[in-house]
Amino acid sequence: MIRLHHVPGSRSFRVLWLLEELGEEFEIRIWSLTDGSLRSPEFRALSPAGRVPALEVDGRVIFESGAIAEYLTETRGRLAPGRGAADRADFLEWVHFAETQANILQNLNIQHIFLRPQSARSPVLMKLDTKRLDVTMRALEAHLADCEWLLGDFSAADCMLGFNIEAVFRFVRREAYPVAAAYCARAEARPAYRRAVLKGGRSTIYTQDFYELPDA
Ligand SMILES: N[C@@H](CCC(=O)N[C@@H](CS)C(=O)NCC(=O)O)C(=O)O
16 A cells, blocks of 8 residues: 655645556545644654655655655656666756755745745845746756756656746746746646646645745
8 A cells, every 4th residue: 555645736746746657556645734733743753854745655654755756766667767777867866956946946935925924034035046946947948958858758857846847937937938838838738747636636835826026
C-alpha cells in the first residue's frame, strides 16, 4: 500500500503527479497548512520538519519531495536516467534546482500572502526574491529553448520543476517567459497531471492571478 500525505497546491503535488505518471496505485491523506495538524506528533512521526510531502511506501516513510522522486524512479526503474547514465547528473541538477526555485516561491508566498499583519511584510525582501525568481526563470527559458522536457524526454525532474511554474507566474510576468509558459501548458495537458489535479484537489493558496510588487 502506498499512502501520500498531501496538501492541495503544495509540493506534495509533485509526488502525486509522479505516482500517476508511474501508474502506481495509492491512497491520499489530506492535511492542512493552516490548522496546526502538521505540527502534531502524529504528523511529525512521518515528517520530522512537519512538511509535506511524506510518502508511505515499500514498508517505510520517505519525506522530501526530491528524495521521493529519486527513490521512486530508482525502485520503479522509470522516468529518470539510471545510475551511470550520461544524463544522470542533469537529472539530479534539475531535481534540486526545482527545490531552489520552490524555496524562493515559498518566501514570496509568505511575504505576499501569509504574513500578518501586513506591516510585517518587507518590500525589500519581496523585490529581492522576485529578482532571484527571475534568475531561475531566465535559466529555464534558455534551457527549454532546445527541448520539450528538461532532459529531452519527460522525466520525474519535470514533475519536480513543472509543479513550480504555475506559481512562478503569480510573481513574474508569464509574457516574459513564453518558452516556460508553453512548457507549463504541456505539463498541465498531460493525462497524469490532470488525474493528479482531480485526485489531489486544487490549491486554495492563491486568490489573485498576479501579485504586484509594492511601490515602496
Ligand atoms: N524540501 C521539502 C520542502 C517541503 C515543504 O516546505 N512543504 C511545505 C508545503 S509546499 C510545507 O509542508 N509547509 C508547512 C510549514 O511550513 O509549516 C520538500 O521538497 O519536500
